[in-house]
Amino acid sequence: MNSDLVTSLGLDLSSGTFTLPAWVAGVAAVLFVIVLLVAILRTSLSDLTGAVLRLGVLAVVVVGAWLWFDHTTESRRAEERRALDARALALTARALETGSPLACLDAVVGDNVEGACERSVFASPEAVAAAASYIEARMALLSEGHDFAARRDPSYDAVLASLRRAIEDDRFGLAAQVLASRDGCTAETCDFFALVNEPARLRANLKDGTYDTLVARYAASWPLRPRAPAALSSAPPAGGSP
Structure with a gap:
């Protein structure tokens, strides 16, 4: 049809x-x-x-x-919009938790604070994983919000403006990493580019491997994981008396 x-x-x-x-x-x-x-x-x-x-x-x-x-x-339109708004609020609350570096992924900060944010985001494997998960959730929200605006409520596109800009800026290359690993995107082609106004930074981070560069820079300073203790043998020593 x-x-x-x-x-x-x-x-x-x-x-x-x-x-x-x-x-x-x-x-x-x-x-x-x-x-x-x-x-x-x-x-x-x-x-x-x-x-x-x-x-x-x-x-x-x-x-x-x-x-x-x-x-x-x-x-249905109102229900879908409430669900999107609730997800946005939950992500904001997650970023504002005490001690969380996730707020660094949104705010426009100066050079001095930018360096501190970078160190916080890449302070440990767990911190990097949390940041990548947060960015992926925000990208999913942008995608579904864009679809909602196209299908049901064109005015909702204005609500997505700040979210779209934050993903476009792609501080530390996390969004580019999500696109590469999840969607197989390259600097030349990626469906997600249609959801943003200025994909230049995303393209550059995909091309330059910004995320991998930063991980390599900080991985050497990550705390070593404690090794599991060796299992004790229950067998008697060879030649021992019964």
């Missing part, structure tokens, strides 16, 4: 919802008036009364169905 035709009819195949377009409602109203006029011209007064009543009932049913579809669509 032609996708443009499906969209013009108000059917959203991705979400399984239906919104009655204004032009369909207009056509239905015109047809209703035409049928009513034909009924008036072709029937007697007694028949006309019954016809008008039947048409009135039909009109009530049509309008009721339209209102129900519209209400259902609006409810």
Whole structure:
């Protein structure tokens, strides 16, 4: 089925919802008036009364169905937006936890603070993993928020502006690393580039391997993991007395 035709009819195949377009409602109203006029011209007064009543009932049913579809669509739109907002708040709370370096991945900071942030983010394997997980969650939120804005609420795109800029800046190459490892992206081609306005920094970090460079720089200073104690043998020493 032609996708443009499906969209013009108000059917959203991705979400399984239906919104009655204004032009369909207009056509239905015109047809209703035409049928009513034909009924008036072709029937007697007694028949006309019954016809008008039947048409009135039909009109009530049509309008009721339209209102129900519209209400259902609006409810789903509001529910989906609340879910996206809740995820954004949860990520913000995660970044603002005491002692968390994740806030460094958002804020615009000076050179001195930038260096301290870099050391915090790459202070340990656990810190790097937490930062990468945080960035991946924000990228997923941008992707789903962009889809929501395109399908249901164009005004939501403005809400994503600061999130989009933070990912575009890609401080420390974490977003580029996610794209390379998760999506197989290269500096030349990546579907995610369509979700941002300025992918130049992402391209550069993919090309230069910024993340790998920083990991190599700090890995030598990571604390050594304690070795597991060697298992003690329960066998008696060779040649021992029974």
